[in-house]
Amino acid sequence: MQRITRNSVIKSVRAFFSRSKADNAVDAQIRGTLVDSLYSSPLNLAIGAITGLVIAFYTAYSIDDVALQSVAYALAAVVAFRFSIIVAHRFSNGEDSRTLELLFEIGAFAYALAVGAMATLAIVEGVDPLAQMVLTVYAVGYATAIAPRNAGRPVIALVQMLLILGPISVGLLLSEASLAHALGIVALLHIPSVTTITLKVYRSLRNSIISAQANAELANEMRELARTDVVTGLANRAGLDHAVAETIEHSEEGASLALIWIDLDRFKEVNDVLGHPVGDKVLRGVANRLIDVSPDGSTVARFGGDEFIVFCPVDNLKHAELIASEIHFEIMCPLRVDGELLEIRASLGVAIIPDNAVDADQLMQRADLALYHAKVGGRAQTCFYDPSMSRDLVRRREIEAELRIAIQRDELSIFFQPIVDLETGRIRCFEALVRWFHPEKGELSPGEFIPVAEETGVIVTLGNWITVQAARIAATWPEDVTLAVNLSPLQIRAPGAALGIKNALREAGLDPHRLELEVTESLFIEDNHSTSAFIEELSALGVRFALDDFGTGYSSLGYINKFPFSKIKVDRSFVSGSEAGQKSDAIIRAVAKMGATLGMDIVAEGLETPEQVKTVRDAGCNLGQGYHFSRAVPDYLAAMLLAQERENTAFRAIA
Structure with missing residues (x-):
């Protein structure tokens, strides 16, 4: 022992x-x-x-x-x-x-x-x-x-x-x-x-x-991994939240901190066309640029998808503007990936604490709101938060909630504006336009609630309702008068979009040949398979398609060549806008000549005076629309216009 x-x-x-x-x-x-x-x-x-x-x-x-x-x-x-x-x-x-x-x-x-x-x-x-x-x-x-x-x-x-x-x-x-x-x-x-x-x-x-x-x-280490984005090596959303909270907590009272929210415009196209590996390289390239250009003490994070955030100390508003400008410039420079130069565009939204917010959550919300305005305003720009943005947001949310209720309560009405044959003066078509008469606020402009409906997705429900109501009314008109209905890209890309149009035609008993669906060029910015399938399916049924607001967006003759358009509507800016003049007349003539060659109707929008009617008719437009002929009217007045036209025609024939 x-x-x-x-x-x-x-x-x-x-x-x-x-x-x-x-x-x-x-x-x-x-x-x-x-x-x-x-x-x-x-x-x-x-x-x-x-x-x-x-x-x-x-x-x-x-x-x-x-x-x-x-x-x-x-x-x-x-x-x-x-x-x-x-x-x-x-x-x-x-x-x-x-x-x-x-x-x-x-x-x-x-x-x-x-x-x-x-x-x-x-x-x-x-x-x-x-x-x-x-x-x-x-x-x-x-x-x-x-x-x-x-x-x-x-x-x-x-x-x-x-x-x-x-x-x-x-x-x-x-x-x-x-x-x-x-x-x-x-x-x-x-x-x-x-x-x-x-x-x-x-x-x-x-x-x-x-x-x-x-x-x-x-x-x-596990905590760091949980707070790090695997693609770029930047902080992820959890890491950003932690860094923002820590920075704000340990900052001196009154210190200014800027949150710059960056969204890469149309980055989805990079992934779709070049593939996700190239897309990841682009994200890493943008991340490296943000690290290089961000000031000391900044937190650079990938918030998710194609969105980045730079959270940094600033001296004042001018300093924040300078930093945002440098970031925007750096991102917009061509980026070389696999030997190819890629043009990257971005929208930026900026909010500053304590100028615009009192805590981290409010700062994030207001930077996001500023980014939203940058994207809505045309993308590839920087917007700083302004209190009016919050008021607009409250207003949009209010409109969204009330619009949903208005659809259920039938507070909306369908008005019709005639499209007239410039040679004979006869009504060839009516365009269906929605009107909202609020029981408390009176009539609300479509320019106020349609954008909100598109932003929130309510446009799908609203668009289907308009099509159904308008088709029922059009079924009562003479068979030579057609109905034009505007469709939103969201409505077209929604599941079952074509089936909804078919059901509306069947319930109303309206011949598909009498329905024209107006689409804008923004529909074709993304090469979406569902768009092509929608147009092909309804065209085979006899439904016609019109290209609306031609000349104001991403105009391309490729759209006209690829899809079966029977009508082109020249935007009102060429007819009665501030840019109307010799150049716009030449553009109208070129479009009209192309339409005549292809057997398409050319509609001039925004006609308000006899002189404008003569100008577009001489330029080759065969159809016209505008206040010169008639404003949008309720269904019963549309029926009266058609009845008066038929009576006048009969009277002239007897005479």
């Missing part, structure tokens, strides 16, 4: 010294934690010290020994010193762990030396046996208890134990009593036993700290 104990001690000591170099390399955090363990539970230290003082003074004065009394006073001085160290540690916040460790060593060694000296002195001087027993029992008990308690720094624990048990063992062995010799041998054997326990406690404590630190580092 003794051999096993000795081997275990040797192994423990070897392991301790083999780790000494590694222990010296233990980083400050682990060392600080170990040193903190020395100062943990100061109450225990206080109880032990006070107990030692009571025993020392009571024993020394009860036997009236001057030497023991002197040591007792020295012990009291050491206790006072150790208490001062504990107080200093409480106010140090764990800083300068090496100094704290050294001070602890001095106090611990001095206390252990005093305790060991008192017990040894009592044995050597042969004082009262009871006093020897009291001092020796306290000293051995203290050495045994304090060693594992201070195992966080094994050197301190073992030296304390040796300073106590070493002198006591020697004193007992030098004593004349044979029983004291036995106790001296037991005290010596107690040293390796306590040493083994101390080193085991040390290893366990140290490994626990290292394991905890490793787990904390792993948790930090």
Whole structure:
């Protein structure tokens, strides 16, 4: 048994010294934690010290020994010193762990030396046996208890134990009593036993700290990964939220912070045409540019998809404008990907705290609102938040909610504006236009609620309702009069769009040949398969299609060549707009000539005067629409116009 104990001690000591170099390399955090363990539970230290003082003074004065009394006073001085160290540690916040460790060593060694000296002195001087027993029992008990308690720094624990048990063992062995010799041998054997326990406690404590630190580092890495975008390496949405909250919390009161929200315009086309790998390279290229151009202290994040955010400190509004301008310019520069130069366009929305917002959520909302206005305003531009944007948003939400209710309550009406044959003056077609007479706000302009309907998706429900109502009314007209209905791109791309038109025709009993669906050029910006399928399916049924607002959007003759348009409507800006003139007349002539060659009707919109009617007729337009002929009228007035026209025709025939 003794051999096993000795081997275990040797192994423990070897392991301790083999780790000494590694222990010296233990980083400050682990060392600080170990040193903190020395100062943990100061109450225990206080109880032990006070107990030692009571025993020392009571024993020394009860036997009236001057030497023991002197040591007792020295012990009291050491206790006072150790208490001062504990107080200093409480106010140090764990800083300068090496100094704290050294001070602890001095106090611990001095206390252990005093305790060991008192017990040894009592044995050597042969004082009262009871006093020897009291001092020796306290000293051995203290050495045994304090060693594992201070195992966080094994050197301190073992030296304390040796300073106590070493002198006591020697004193007992030098004593004349044979029983004291036995106790001296037991005290010596107690040293390796306590040493083994101390080193085991040390290893366990140290490994626990290292394991905890490793787990904390792993948790930090996982947290960073969770806050990082895998494609660009920038912060993702979670990382951005964390950075924004942290920055705002630690910013000085009144400091300005700008949030610049960036959206790449039509990035979907890059993925669709060039593929997602190229799209990812574009995103990484944009990310690198944002990092390069963003000021120090900025957080650059990919918010998701093709959206990025730069959150940065600014001096004032002018400074924010400068940064946004530099970012916009940098993104707009051609980007080389796989040897090919790509033109990247972006829209930016900017909001500033505290000018525009009081917290992070409000800042995000208002930057997003500014971005929305940048995109609605034509894209590829920068918009700064303005309070009017919030008022517009409230107004749009109000309109959206009331529009849904208006459709259910039949508060909407269908009006019809005639399209007239410029040669005969006869009505060839009526265009269906929606009107909203609000019970409280009066008539609301289509320009106010149609854009809201398109933005919110209500246009799908609204468009289907218009088609159904208009088809029912048109079915009552003469068969040579057609119906024109405007369709939104959203309505066309909605699932079952063609089926909805078919159902409207069937329920109304309207011949498909009498229905014209007007679409704008914006429908063809994205090469969407559903658009082609929609047009092909209804064209096969006999429904005709007209290209509305020609000349104002992304005009392309390719659309006319690819799709079966039977009519082109020249936008009113060429007829009665501020740009109307010699050049616009030439454009109208060119379009009219093309239409005549292709067998298509050409409609001139916005005719308000006889002179304009003559101009477009001379230019080759065969149909006209505008206030000169009639405003949009309710269904019963449309029926009256047709009836009057038929009566006049019959009267002229009789005459």
